[in-house]
Amino acid sequence: MSKSAKYALSDKIIDKVSELSEMIGNLKELSGERIVIKCGGELMDDENFLESLGNDIAILRTLGISVVVVHGAGSQVDRVLAKLKIKNDFFDGYRITDSATIEVVEMALTGLINKNFVKYLLKHEVNCIGLSGKDNNLITAKKIRRTQKDEGSNIERIIDLGFIGDPADINLEFFEDLLDNADLVPVISPIAFDKSFNTFSINADVLACYIAENIKATKVIIMSENYNIKSKDGIINGHIKPSDVNRLIENTTDYKMILRLKASVNALKNGVEAVHIISSEDKHSLLAELSSLNDTTSGIVICDNK
Numbered sequence: 001m002s003k004s005a006k007y008a009l010s011d012k013i014i015d016k017v018s019e020l021s022e023m024i025g026n027l028k029e030l031s032g033e034r035i036v037i038k039c040g041g042e043l044m045d046d047e048n049f050l051e052s053l054g055n056d057i058a059i060l061r062t063l064g065i066s067v068v069v070v071h072g073a074g075s076q077v078d079r080v081l082a083k084l085k086i087k088n089d090f091f092d093g094y095r096i097t098d099s100a101t102i103e104v105v106e107m108a109l110t111g112l113i114n115k116n117f118v119k120y121l122l123k124h125e126v127n128c129i130g131l132s133g134k135d136n137n138l139i140t141a142k143k144i145r146r147t148q149k150d151e152g153s154n155i156e157r158i159i160d161l162g163f164i165g166d167p168a169d170i171n172l173e174f175f176e177d178l179l180d181n182a183d184l185v186p187v188i189s190p191i192a193f194d195k196s197f198n199t200f201s202i203n204a205d206v207l208a209c210y211i212a213e214n215i216k217a218t219k220v221i222i223m224s225e226n227y228n229i230k231s232k233d234g235i236i237n238g239h240i241k242p243s244d245v246n247r248l249i250e251n252t253t254d255y256k257m258i259l260r261l262k263a264s265v266n267a268l269k270n271g272v273e274a275v276h277i278i279s280s281e282d283k284h285s286l287l288a289e290l291s292s293l294n295d296t297t298s299g300i301v302i303c304d305n306k
């Protein structure tokens, strides 16, 4: 029987449907798994990005993939501090955060950015909850201690970063409840109390990796405009083995990338299968990355088995 021109599907449609079917098949390999998505602060002002991400997360949820989001707010904090004429410096990729600065950081992260992110998930009918590490002791922070040796001297100086912490504890029971019983997408602002109820800010990449290790996530996806390693040997991207990361760290001066890489290697050591540091520029970049089964990447994939 020949194809009737009136009713047969065009080759273009058939090709599209075949591709869609293959992509859904690939994504379904993650069904029942958990992934942690970290979005940098710079993306939090970009409505097109948030719409596209909301849509992509909704699709992942319909395929039975559990999602946790951790977001930053670096550029929003920069803006508010500039408006308030509060000066601040960076050290080793961290913002030196005094008591006036931590108030701005918490307001931007937990007040503004967190709830705006929730809006874009709700618009795409994703059941979600916006929290900071403070809520129900989701995360407990511990002050970071840094020292520095001056050139030609063996004396170590203590560098006080202020209210900057590392994650030290997690309320895993509550996390499991949110994911498995309430079936929600937790959207987490990287602010937490320490044991004495002082407020601390945690680097969002570090927190995303810490959460992933603890909830036994398969992947961490770090979405950023900074998704290449600018090293002495040029610009590096593609697949990288964890054993090659130390050399790359030595060859770059981008402190935020160094923090990102160190946190990623740690996550892999603790059971996460792959960390993807990907471009946020193209529409649906999250789905594109996840549906290609680690074969192609818009940025960097750190994993052992490639």
Ligand SMILES: Nc1ncnc2c1ncn2[C@@H]1O[C@H](COP(=O)(O)OP(=O)(O)O)[C@@H](O)[C@H]1O
Pocket: 039, 040, 041, 042, 043, 072, 074, 075, 076, 078, 090, 091, 092, 093, 094, 095, 223, 224, 225, 226, 255, 256, 257
């Ligand atoms: N020297 C520095 N060290 C660490 N962070 C910095 C430094 N200079 C600027 N920043 C912060 O880093 C942000 C950009 O970091 P980047 O890795 O590109 O993005 P993101 O973490 O948002 O994905 C800026 O908005 C600023 O808040």
Ligand SMILES: CC(=O)N[C@@H](CCC(=O)OP(=O)(O)O)C(=O)O
Pocket: 039, 040, 041, 042, 071, 072, 073, 074, 075, 077, 093, 094, 095, 105, 164, 165, 190, 201, 202, 203, 204, 205
């Ligand atoms: C501790 C620390 O670095 N806090 C960041 C905010 C959280 C974060 O990591 O935001 P980005 O991902 O947007 O950089 C800051 O003060 O800028």
